[in-house]
Amino acid sequence: MDYAVTAELEPPVAVSELDALQQEGIAAVLDRHLAMVEGVADDIDVLDYRIEVHPRGASVVLAVDAPSLSSAEQAAAAVLDELIGESDVLTGWAVAHSEVRITEDDFNRRLAEADDELEAAVEEALDGAAEEVEETALDAEHWRERLGSLAARLRAFGPEAFGRGGQPGEGERLAAGALVHAVRVVTDEIFYDELALAVNNATVADAVGLLVLEELPPCYDHRYDSLFARSFLLATAAVAVRLTEPAWTPPRTVAESLGLRLVVNEARVMLEAAELMDWETSEAAFGAFADRAFADLDHEELYEVALPLADDGELETVEQVGKLEAELRSRGLAFDQWFTPRDGSAREQGTHPYLWSL
CATH class of the missing domain: 3.30.70 (Alpha-Beta Plaits)
Incomplete structure (x- = not known):
């Protein structure tokens, strides 16, 4: 075999x-x-x-x-x-x-089986198209109840973190519940992406059909391999656990900030898909949350970084790339700094042992 x-x-x-x-x-x-x-x-x-x-x-x-x-x-x-x-x-x-x-053939076979299941589910949904309006209403009601029950698990903040003052209403509670729900979704998606990268011995730059790692800053997509995916999963899990603790500890590393950012994005997507909150409204709600949650880590800058390219689309000289890397390093944003605590503590302090060798 x-x-x-x-x-x-x-x-x-x-x-x-x-x-x-x-x-x-x-x-x-x-x-x-x-x-x-x-x-x-x-x-x-x-x-x-x-x-x-x-x-x-x-x-x-x-x-x-x-x-x-x-x-x-x-x-x-x-x-x-x-x-x-x-x-x-x-x-x-x-x-x-x-x-x-698993071998690549096994992986492709499992994907094919998943596609068959998805196709069957779609056909079943189409058979019930006449009841679409009623089913949509029931689905929205289901998610309203589900997210409302999850809101209480966001102990580090509470619904008031999603408002601009005053007593929190239903929208703030739905946002809090959606954030908790998004943790599980993003975690599953990172597991899937890690498997895809490992089986194909690829990076995000080479892969297609990934679920969530493609949403990371594109300037380093050639560095996101399966080892990175496993490390990033642990960083995301660490910051997610702190959402359920009584007192909030802001992201300590760039990786934790990016992980929390992915969870926030997934929560907003979920709310819009369930027709519980439009994109503009969720932007205001989660903007208020971001002001409280992210502290002073400037991870958003990474999405504005563009690696220097030659006319043929290849990376420019080592000197040019090195200069850009040095600029990022001066701000604590270079790739090899992503898992290093930014609060001045020792690298191993409060960090999963798997990340010590990175």
């Missing part, structure tokens, strides 16, 4: 980050060695491979024909360990982990 084994290779501890030239060199070394690999054992073969080198190391996907999942993982780790041992360039590198993910 064919398995897609994803392995992460880490450079020596002394190497904090690979520059562009080092990344190219590591990719060439890995490609040269992996191209010579054929059989691992009598019943295990390496069919194909893909390589992606990034500043923190390298991701290698091996297509392995093996009798079992565990043997595929062991074979992949053995191939990479041998490769590292034979190359002087890779001295000190190590295989961080090796695990089987």
Whole structure:
């Protein structure tokens, strides 16, 4: 049976980050060695491979024909360990982990099944078109009740955060409930996007059909890979949990600010889709919330950043990109600063251990 084994290779501890030239060199070394690999054992073969080198190391996907999942993982780790041992360039590198993910065919099959289910649901909805008006009214009423019940879970703020003063009305309570509901939606969407990026060994710049990560600042869409998606999920979860606590702690990192921004956008979309609040009204309501929630993190600036491009659409020189990166770094907005607390505390303080190595 064919398995897609994803392995992460880490450079020596002394190497904090690979520059562009080092990344190219590591990719060439890995490609040269992996191209010579054929059989691992009598019943295990390496069919194909893909390589992606990034500043923190390298991701290698091996297509392995093996009798079992565990043997595929062991074979992949053995191939990479041998490769590292034979190359002087890779001295000190190590295989961080090796695990089987679903194959691309499996992923496409699941998408096809989901499409079939969606098509059946659409046909069923069309069969009941004569009752559309009544059903819409019932649906809106359902969401009004549902969001109203969720509003109380937004303990860090309460409905008054969505108004400009005075006693909160139904609109403020619906906005509060929609924010709580949006947390679950965005969380599910990040899980989906991470799977899509991992299976295809892609970044947001290469992928199509993603649900939510495409809404992040486009200037770094070539950096949003599956590892980033997992890290971003944890940052979003951290700020979401604080929404349910008695006292509010504003986003401590750029990633947390962007995660909260996605939740706010989803809440507004949901309210409009359920015909409970139009876009203009929700803009005012969530603008009032943003004034209280986001503190002084200027994450919105990232959406105005444009990477310098040449006439052929390729990135301009390293010097120009480096200059832009330096400007972002001076404001704490460079990509490698997204998971670093902006309040001056130690990076590990109050941060999930998974993010410490970023």
